[in-house]
Amino acid sequence: MSQTVHLSFPHRAFLLSRRPRRRRSSRQDGGAPPPPPPPPPSSCSRGSPPRAADHEDAAIPRCEAPSPVVLVERYGDGTAKRYTLHDNSLSKISLGKHISDENEIEGTLADDLKLALLPDSVKDFIFPSGFPESVSDDYLQYMLLQFPTNVTGWICHALVTSSLLKAVGVGSFSGSTAAASAAAIRWVSKDGIGAVGRLLIGGRFGNVFDDDPKQWRMYADFIGSAGSIFDLTTQLYPAYFLPLASLGNLAKAVARGLKDPSFRVIQNHFAMSGNLGEVAAKEEVWEVAAQLLGLAIGILILDTPGLVKSYQSLALTWTSVRLFHLWLRYQSLSVLKFNTINIKRARILVKSHVSSSKVPGCDECNARENILVWQRFLKPYIRFGVPFEEMIRGEKAISQVSELLKLYGKEEYILSVNSSHEDFEIFIAFKVGATSSSVLRGLWQANWLHENWDNAADVNNQLALSLSEMEKRFEDFLQQLDEAGWDRHNITLRVPKEILIDQISAI
Numbered sequence: 001m002s003q004t005v006h007l008s009f010p011h012r013a014f015l016l017s018r019r020p021r022r023r024r025s026s027r028q029d030g031g032a033p034p035p036p037p038p039p040p041p042s043s044c045s046r047g048s049p050p051r052a053a054d055h056e057d058a059a060i061p062r063c064e065a066p067s068p069v070v071l072v073e074r075y076g077d078g079t080a081k082r083y084t085l086h087d088n089s090l091s092k093i094s095l096g097k098h099i100s101d102e103n104e105i106e107g108t109l110a111d112d113l114k115l116a117l118l119p120d121s122v123k124d125f126i127f128p129s130g131f132p133e134s135v136s137d138d139y140l141q142y143m144l145l146q147f148p149t150n151v152t153g154w155i156c157h158a159l160v161t162s163s164l165l166k167a168v169g170v171g172s173f174s175g176s177t178a179a180a181s182a183a184a185i186r187w188v189s190k191d192g193i194g195a196v197g198r199l200l201i202g203g204r205f206g207n208v209f210d211d212d213p214k215q216w217r218m219y220a221d222f223i224g225s226a227g228s229i230f231d232l233t234t235q236l237y238p239a240y241f242l243p244l245a246s247l248g249n250l251a252k253a254v255a256r257g258l259k260d261p262s263f264r265v266i267q268n269h270f271a272m273s274g275n276l277g278e279v280a281a282k283e284e285v286w287e288v289a290a291q292l293l294g295l296a297i298g299i300l301i302l303d304t305p306g307l308v309k310s311y312q313s314l315a316l317t318w319t320s321v322r323l324f325h326l327w328l329r330y331q332s333l334s335v336l337k338f339n340t341i342n343i344k345r346a347r348i349l350v351k352s353h354v355s356s357s358k359v360p361g362c363d364e365c366n367a368r369e370n371i372l373v374w375q376r377f378l379k380p381y382i383r384f385g386v387p388f389e390e391m392i393r394g395e396k397a398i399s400q401v402s403e404l405l406k407l408y409g410k411e412e413y414i415l416s417v418n419s420s421h422e423d424f425e426i427f428i429a430f431k432v433g434a435t436s437s438s439v440l441r442g443l444w445q446a447n448w449l450h451e452n453w454d455n456a457a458d459v460n461n462q463l464a465l466s467l468s469e470m471e472k473r474f475e476d477f478l479q480q481l482d483e484a485g486w487d488r489h490n491i492t493l494r495v496p497k498e499i500l501i502d503q504i505s506a507i
Helices: 101-106 120-126 139-167 177-204 213-233 238-270 276-302 305-309 311-334 343-356 362-368 397-407 436-452 459-483
Strands: 003-007 069-075 080-086 089-095 381-384 413-417 425-430 499-503
Touching: 069 397, 213 238, 213 311, 238 276, 343 362, 343 436, 343 459, 381 436, 397 413, 397 459, 413 436, 413 459, 425 436, 425 499, 436 459
Parallel strands: 381 425
Antiparallel strands: 003 089, 069 080, 069 499, 080 089, 413 425
């Protein structure tokens, strides 16, 4: 059921183009939502086509033409919003889900009808982005067989845990078996709560590790440290062993869910000659050697009489070693030199080129990259994937729509500046068909605006000037990237698929 919301804005003189609508079906990718239903027919009868009134016969009744569609905003769940002009105001119409034949075929997930029945939210949770095109043909078959394999493995783990607990004195084969079984259930339950953390991390954040593996590997150690604190407090509150141990296991499982995929990206970075398996095997050698040495030192510390009897000394020693561990982790991640372009490194590169017309090399850029800070806290503040209605607020909204659509007619994005915000804020909305290169172009323009912004000047003039500068200098920017050794074929700048704009016509 459609719901119409009229957003009325003051409007002065503008000319309405009568050109037919342009279709953009060729620019839609597999992940884009389907086109909306055609606009409603005009109020004319089918037998009487509309006649244009001339200057001499103004009394001839005119047919009421349908409201022209300005653009369509598509959402990842298949719904859309259509912006139209009606009575000198901009109207927003919410459209329901519509599936075309072409998208219905693409949505069958490699012609598997059973998987096609799964909700989109479930597919996004268990499959990589862009499935099935983003993975090999044998991926699904392998995962369907791997799942029951893992189930049987954990069944065996639960059964073996009972035997282990009996061996250390919790029940016995000749005594109370119920005590051992109850203890095993509690212990396995603790592991199960921790596994929920890994499930949520893999399903919800699976697409972020390629962008910034250094940051997520560092965050994994922070969260793992928090989990160890819960384990450390079980000695103080033995009555709450299960909840404390479960929280500790949950935190450490979340940390592992962040650590493993992040480190796989780092290992792939090391494997310059395609020897990923060998790199992983040799890394295992280093890790096991460090594990044996660390366990030996830990046993020596525990064998110290003062630490055995004093909880305060044990906690202080753990805190000191853990802080040293975090510092070493940060130093190890800081020496990594990626030649791929993620959002943080892209910001450094475009800022340097805008200000000095030079692009730093891989070593310098990676050294300047802040591992800990979130992208949203970097300057200038940029919001990606913004709804179009947030970009056209104010009394001159109609003229803003006209200017933005004309200005960015050749680009795969629309950029505007929120002049009402107390700090410099930039909105970027992406069109259907936008790529990582579109994000990079938007970042260049945003940094130019941040460097040259004048609050007293006209906003549209500054947008046009920044776009002109970007068009003149962007090719030099790309050429310097190649000369500096950056991999322009591996740009991990993701286009938000939640909201995409399909421009229909200009005002």
